[in-house]
Amino acid sequence: MAEKNPRQAEKGEPSASFLKTLETENRQNPSLFHDASKCTRCGRCAIQCQKIQGLSPMEFEEGSHRWKYCPTLSHGPNRAFCVYCGQCALACPTGAISEKSSLQEVKNAIADSSKFVIVQTAPAVRASLGETQGMPAGSLITGKVVAALRRLKFDKVLDTDFGADLTIMEEAQELVQRIEKNENLPLITSCCPAWVKYAEHFYPSLLNNISSCKSPHQMFGAIAKSYYAKKLGISPEEIIVVSIMPCTAKKFECLRPQMQNNGLRNVDYVLTTRELGKWLSEEKIELRSLPDEFYDDLLGASSGAGAIFGATGGVMEAALRAAAEKIEGKKIESVEYSQVRGEEGIREATVQLGGKTLNLAIAHGLKNSKKLLEDIKNKKSKYHFIEIMACPGGCVGGGGQPIPTNVQIVKKRKLALYHQDAILPLRKPQENPQIISLYKEFLGEPGSKKAHELLHTTYGERKSGRI
Numbered sequence: 001m002a003e004k005n006p007r008q009a010e011k012g013e014p015s016a017s018f019l020k021t022l023e024t025e026n027r028q029n030p031s032l033f034h035d036a037s038k039c040t041r042c043g044r045c046a047i048q049c050q051k052i053q054g055l056s057p058m059e060f061e062e063g064s065h066r067w068k069y070c071p072t073l074s075h076g077p078n079r080a081f082c083v084y085c086g087q088c089a090l091a092c093p094t095g096a097i098s099e100k101s102s103l104q105e106v107k108n109a110i111a112d113s114s115k116f117v118i119v120q121t122a123p124a125v126r127a128s129l130g131e132t133q134g135m136p137a138g139s140l141i142t143g144k145v146v147a148a149l150r151r152l153k154f155d156k157v158l159d160t161d162f163g164a165d166l167t168i169m170e171e172a173q174e175l176v177q178r179i180e181k182n183e184n185l186p187l188i189t190s191c192c193p194a195w196v197k198y199a200e201h202f203y204p205s206l207l208n209n210i211s212s213c214k215s216p217h218q219m220f221g222a223i224a225k226s227y228y229a230k231k232l233g234i235s236p237e238e239i240i241v242v243s244i245m246p247c248t249a250k251k252f253e254c255l256r257p258q259m260q261n262n263g264l265r266n267v268d269y270v271l272t273t274r275e276l277g278k279w280l281s282e283e284k285i286e287l288r289s290l291p292d293e294f295y296d297d298l299l300g301a302s303s304g305a306g307a308i309f310g311a312t313g314g315v316m317e318a319a320l321r322a323a324a325e326k327i328e329g330k331k332i333e334s335v336e337y338s339q340v341r342g343e344e345g346i347r348e349a350t351v352q353l354g355g356k357t358l359n360l361a362i363a364h365g366l367k368n369s370k371k372l373l374e375d376i377k378n379k380k381s382k383y384h385f386i387e388i389m390a391c392p393g394g395c396v397g398g399g400g401q402p403i404p405t406n407v408q409i410v411k412k413r414k415l416a417l418y419h420q421d422a423i424l425p426l427r428k429p430q431e432n433p434q435i436i437s438l439y440k441e442f443l444g445e446p447g448s449k450k451a452h453e454l455l456h457t458t459y460g461e462r463k464s465g466r467i
């Protein structure tokens with residue numbers, strides 16, 4: 001569908017049939033909510049979606065310039081499916097599109113004394129939550145985020161960066177194996193659920209290229225309800241895992257049937273950075289006035305590699321830190337792969353490992369990924385490893401982040417994560433003592449049978465926009 005000028009939009013009451021469709025959609029959409037009473041049908045959401053994701057799950061009413069379909073519909077008339085990234089919510093000037101809130105469910109779980117409620121925080125949240133209380137963009141407030149979550153009465157405050165370290169251990173193993181066997185290359189990262197959904201709709205022939213690793217917060221949830229539950233002597237059924245994420249697509253990801261073990265969801269609820277900001281202001285918790293506190297033990301330690309997961313190129317750099325030592329069979333002191341950092345929508349780089357040249361590519365924004373994907377489909381790709389993230393700048397620019405989110409702000413959040421990486425004593429996941437204990441006491445080796453049962457997943461071609 002051709003882009004329309006937002007100024008062409010007409011005001012007027014939405015039709016009854018539109019409102020009926022919207023009501024069904026709002027009920028069924030796992031990630032986003034569209035409030036028709038706030039929508040002026042300006043079309044900025046549609047333009048944002050087309051510009052960043054190259055998708056159009058909407059269309060104009062026949063013979064007029066009014067939006068007939070809401071942008072967050074699971075699919076539009078041209079089979080253009082929504083991937084729940086939430087970029088349209090960032091573009092909406094009236095707040096008509098927002099995340100579908102899970103706040104009440106989380107409050108209920110905390111109030112339920114039979115539940116043990118664990119919270120984990122994504123890498124990008126610590127560099128953006130401060131903006132919800134007027135702090136400058138890129139304020140790195142990890143310790144204050146931990147302190148705030150304790151005051152909200154979570155039983156344990158833990159870190160998705162630990163899950164990111166674990167993801168890297170598994171994904172690096174997968175990369176090394178695929179290179180050795182020259183099989184299913186290029187390997188494509190799997191931690192962005194919006195990208196995964198896009199592939200299931202539009203590139204089903206490439207699903208074997210996508211890493212089988214669950215995303216970091218899902219890996220974390222699987223370990224919380226197995227290893228961690230055992231360590232604490234708590235029944236996994238009593239545990240509720242809440243993820244604080246920069247992302248609306250993670251709400252959808254939680255409901256994927258593959259994201260469970262032994263009949264329990266790996267993650268029960270996702271709150272966006274914005275939802276946490278709102279909750280803190282309801283409770284009058286001021287981040288500035290809080291002391292810096294530390295994550296709780298066992299699943300709370302992380303390396304710098306886990307920290308940079310939140311920025312475009314970060315997942316690839318983190319994986320290279322682990323894969324390089326595996327391939328070279330020795331300790332490698334230099335950990336920074338500056339060639340994969342940057343802002344361009346598609347970047348490419350090469351690294352020399354084990355006497356081999358590895359060709360790498362990074363794309364952020366699904367529209368940018370299309371060229372790379374078409375080349376793989378047409379057997380013209382030269383790459384060994386590709387990172388794809390749906391949001392501009394990676395998760396720091398995610399659809400659940402504070403508004404405004406723009407290029408300059410995303411850059412500042414990203415710099416904060418690279419700063420965190422640089423000052424951490426540990427930079428590689430394989431040096432994280434809690435990761436070492438987890439493998440020694442429970443999982444065995446990366447890629448083991450147990451690791452596969454808990455930490456890996458499958459994908460399938462999608463015909464409908466639903467879960």
Ligand code: SF4
Nearest residue numbers: 049082083085086088
């Ligand atoms: S959530 Fe993402 S894919 Fe869906 S309409 Fe909004 S911008 Fe487009």
Ligand code: SF4
Nearest residue numbers: 192247390391395398
């Ligand atoms: S890039 Fe990050 S924030 Fe955006 S949809 Fe993917 S996982 Fe979510």
